[in-house]
Amino acid sequence: MTLAAYALIDSDAIKHNIQQVRMYAPKAKIMAVIKANAYGHGLLRVTESLTDVDAIAIARIDEGIRLREAGCIKRIVILEGFVCKQELDKLLRYKLEIVVHSAGQLEIIQNYQGQENISVWLKLDTGMNRLGFKAEEFLLAYQKLAVCSQVKQPISLMTHLSRADNLKSLVSSQQISMFKQQVKGFSGEKSIANSAAIIAWPDSLTDWVRPGIMLYGVSPFSARIGEELGLMPVMSLHSRLISVKNIAAGEAVGYAGSWVSKKATRLGVVAIGYGDGYPRYAQNGTPVLVNGKKVPLVGRVSMDMITVDLGLQIEASPGDLVTLWGNGLAVEEIAKYANTIPYTLLCGITQRVEIKHV
Numbered sequence: 137m138t139l140a141a142y143a144l145i146d147s148d149a150i151k152h153n154i155q156q157v158r159m160y161a162p163k164a165k166i167m168a169v170i171k172a173n174a175y176g177h178g179l180l181r182v183t184e185s186l187t188d189v190d191a192i193a194i195a196r197i198d199e200g201i202r203l204r205e206a207g208c209i210k211r212i213v214i215l216e217g218f219v220c221k222q223e224l225d226k227l228l229r230y231k232l233e234i235v236v237h238s239a240g241q242l243e244i245i246q247n248y249q250g251q252e253n254i255s256v257w258l259k260l261d262t263g264m265n266r267l268g269f270k271a272e273e274f275l276l277a278y279q280k281l282a283v284c285s286q287v288k289q290p291i292s293l294m295t296h297l298s299r300a301d302n303l304k305s306l307v308s309s310q311q312i313s314m315f316k317q318q319v320k321g322f323s324g325e326k327s328i329a330n331s332a333a334i335i336a337w338p339d340s341l342t343d344w345v346r347p348g349i350m351l352y353g354v355s356p357f358s359a360r361i362g363e364e365l366g367l368m369p370v371m372s373l374h375s376r377l378i379s380v381k382n383i384a385a386g387e388a389v390g391y392a393g394s395w396v397s398k399k400a401t402r403l404g405v406v407a408i409g410y411g412d413g414y415p416r417y418a419q420n421g422t423p424v425l426v427n428g429k430k431v432p433l434v435g436r437v438s439m440d441m442i443t444v445d446l447g448l449q450i451e452a453s454p455g456d457l458v459t460l461w462g463n464g465l466a467v468e469e470i471a472k473y474a475n476t477i478p479y480t481l482l483c484g485i486t487q488r489v490e491i492k493h494v
């Protein structure tokens with residue numbers, strides 16, 4: 137029996153993509169970013185493929201605890217840190233490293249009474265205006281942490297670029313030089329680059345790089361797909377045809393009848409919809425592979441189904457394999473048709489989709 141919607145995860149492709157990171161940043165240590173359930177690929181199983189990375193980064197404390205409870209002994213960095221003493225206790229109990237980005241966190245650490253050796257990544261805000269200390273607060277924050285006996289020295293240092301995927305913008309270079317200037321003379325390890333910066337901004341390559349999307353074989357740039365950057369897609373999203381039928385010219389298909397056939401054709405109904413994470417706003421014409429052949433999506437995406445125009449040439453019957461993205465059909469291309477970015481498509485896979493690692 138073929139399942140309805142399922143995602144195949146190619147662990148060899150993950151390993152290949154890590155090698156590509158090493159090629160782009162040969163001297164850097166790799167902090168693999170696996171937040172949001174490893175960008176939808178499955179947190180624990182993806183971690184098993186990461187034997188060759190130096191640390192792991194995730195957004196939230198509970199994800200770190202899940203990894204520790206599953207036996208992960210790698211360095212784990214929590215990008216969003218903590219907001220109260222109880223959370224700090226938890227971070228320390230599970231030996232999770234902390235991004236310190238606010239005055240409130242600093243105060244909690246300064247008042248911390250335990251014997252722990254707290255591992256800290258101090259974050260500078262170089263213009264994203266999301267997390268991090270502003271330049272004028274940064275030195276003081278650094279000095280406070282540097283004299284904390286419960287903080288492991290030297291403190292690691294990081295920033296995050298806001299426009300690394302925009303090759304024309306001058307902002308990345310400014311952010312990189314601002315960071316380098318602020319941390320000049322500090323002996324701790326430094327980290328700037330996400331995937332886009334690893335590929336496009338060699339000046340951002342410091343002690344550590346933080347690849348996310350490229351580990352999954354997907355391009356951080358809207359103008360290029362992963363394959364063009366030497367990456368291999370990791371996730372292939374599949375389903376199957378559940379009905380094939382003839383329709384006459386002038387028939388309206390799906391909710392609101394938003395697509396009307398211009399000529400007699402054969403319609404395929406595929407068992408996948410927005411209830412699986414297939415994008416609701418994918419337009420008419422979004423490519424879908426049926427038995428490896430490209431056909432256009434037609435009509436509205438429903439919760440459990442989509443409809444495709446098979447034309448009169450393509451051999452297809454219920455049960456046949458359908459690919460929504462992955463091998464042979466770049467998720468970057470689907471993102472364009474759905475007016476979004478590939479990140480949201482990968483993270484948006486729902487519980488109903490079985491994730492199978494191969």
Ligand SMILES: *Cc1c(COP(=O)(O)O)cnc(C)c1O
Pocket residue numbers: 169171215296329330331332346347348349350356
């Ligand atoms: C998500 C994230 C990354 C990885 O970004 P990609 O674009 O997926 O490579 C790196 N650093 C931080 C702070 C992040 O939040």
